[in-house]
Amino acid sequence: MATSWKVIDKFNLEYKLREGVSFHNGQPFSAKDVKATMEYGCNPDRPASAWYPGKLNVDIVDDFTVRLNTEEFGYSASNFYFVSSFLPMLCAEDVANPDKLKQSPNGTGAFAYVKTDGDRIILKANEKYHFGKPDIDELVYAYVPDANSRALGLMNGELDLVERLEPEQYYTLKEKSGIVTDLSPTSENMYMHFRCNKAPFNDVRMRQAVAHAIDREQVLAVADVAGFESNSHLNPVKFGYTDVPNYPEYNPAKCQELMAAAGYPNGKGLPELEYISSVGFYPKTREYNELITAMLNEQGIPVKLTLLEPAAWEERIYNHELGHLVHVGWITGSPEPDLVLRPNYYSEYSFIGGFNDPEMDATLDRERDAGSPEEKLDRLQNEVLPMLADKVPSVSLFSANFMRAYTSKLSNVTFYPNGPIDLSKAKLS
Numbered sequence: 001m002a003t004s005w006k007v008i009d010k011f012n013l014e015y016k017l018r019e020g021v022s023f024h025n026g027q028p029f030s031a032k033d034v035k036a037t038m039e040y041g042c043n044p045d046r047p048a049s050a051w052y053p054g055k056l057n058v059d060i061v062d063d064f065t066v067r068l069n070t071e072e073f074g075y076s077a078s079n080f081y082f083v084s085s086f087l088p089m090l091c092a093e094d095v096a097n098p099d100k101l102k103q104s105p106n107g108t109g110a111f112a113y114v115k116t117d118g119d120r121i122i123l124k125a126n127e128k129y130h131f132g133k134p135d136i137d138e139l140v141y142a143y144v145p146d147a148n149s150r151a152l153g154l155m156n157g158e159l160d161l162v163e164r165l166e167p168e169q170y171y172t173l174k175e176k177s178g179i180v181t182d183l184s185p186t187s188e189n190m191y192m193h194f195r196c197n198k199a200p201f202n203d204v205r206m207r208q209a210v211a212h213a214i215d216r217e218q219v220l221a222v223a224d225v226a227g228f229e230s231n232s233h234l235n236p237v238k239f240g241y242t243d244v245p246n247y248p249e250y251n252p253a254k255c256q257e258l259m260a261a262a263g264y265p266n267g268k269g270l271p272e273l274e275y276i277s278s279v280g281f282y283p284k285t286r287e288y289n290e291l292i293t294a295m296l297n298e299q300g301i302p303v304k305l306t307l308l309e310p311a312a313w314e315e316r317i318y319n320h321e322l323g324h325l326v327h328v329g330w331i332t333g334s335p336e337p338d339l340v341l342r343p344n345y346y347s348e349y350s351f352i353g354g355f356n357d358p359e360m361d362a363t364l365d366r367e368r369d370a371g372s373p374e375e376k377l378d379r380l381q382n383e384v385l386p387m388l389a390d391k392v393p394s395v396s397l398f399s400a401n402f403m404r405a406y407t408s409k410l411s412n413v414t415f416y417p418n419g420p421i422d423l424s425k426a427k428l429s
Helices: 031-043 045-050 077-083 090-095 098-103 145-155 167-174 204-213 215-228 251-260 285-298 308-316 338-345 359-369 374-393
Strands: 002-009 012-018 056-060 066-068 111-117 121-126 139-143 179-194 274-277 301-309 325-330 392-408
Touching: 012 031, 012 301, 031 045, 031 056, 031 090, 031 301, 045 338, 066 077, 077 338, 077 374, 090 098, 111 301, 145 167, 145 204, 145 392, 167 179, 167 392, 179 204, 179 338, 204 251, 204 285, 204 374, 215 392, 274 285, 274 308, 285 301, 301 308, 308 325, 308 392, 325 338, 338 359, 338 374
Parallel strands: 274 301, 274 325
Antiparallel strands: 002 012, 012 066, 056 066, 111 121, 121 139, 179 325, 179 392
């Protein structure tokens, strides 16, 4: 969508837009679409504003040149270095008429939306795609909630590509002729979020106690190739990642000390606590969350695990009044760390945990307001991440790997660590 960019000053980034790009409805893409999309999306009344560093103005220089201008709002435009490529561009006409967009998505990509048919989304090749029409004429994204069914569908030829496999299926498919497997790191961590808006986890000592009760090495052993070790609330793919020295380690004695200080010696006086997790969406969630539940109960923390199918789980995770602990992964399509930090740990959002902490907000704002990437990096690694490790609004259990498999008849596929699969140059023989 853009061919180059340059820094004008602290508050202005200039982008040269790609000419010859059109939306699926035939409208040509230009600067007015960028302005309409970004000024609409950053509005605090819009859910998408959680993805933006803050409000901004988009100045149109000419039809194919825009400047992202943050001066009115007092933070550095450098916050858009990474995030600008993640934000989808809409047609200005669709922004002006959202009801039209609800009827049919209208993008600029290699494949255009056709229809939703039950659990299947059907796309067709975009004949006017600016990098050339794809070789594959039609894509069908089928939602298959059971991992075994996904693997069997690939082996019997019903499916051409599957993802979010279980480790056992990955190992099996790796040995099958005619099938190609892919194991690669994602930009996703697996988290246990605390409902920080209510007792007992509105007390940081109880959050710290739980963090010290979990042996993450054992959890990772159960996860197998589905994950790898990290000691931070950020994934290693993200800008600013570092292993945090004060990240909570397994320490049962410390757990007991903190529970006693919080008024629950040996867990006495704690109500039954519900831990909500999906099953069948992320690999091994049943197994390692059963292990975590046992670890917590061993320390006197009375936790009951509730395993839900993905649809039922998704209905509950954003309701802060339900449950006390929630298992969630968080994957976003950019190296930008604030796509994880602000939606989860900034009081205005805190989608899962209901975490409200003015000191954390001020620290995140200070990181956002850094004048350069170097200054942002310093504030992330020396202020934001250590503070999160102390306040523990969630426990990052491990960083995740993608396990995918596809027919050897499929070639020229590109996998990205944030999840998307590029099939624009793919061929299916």
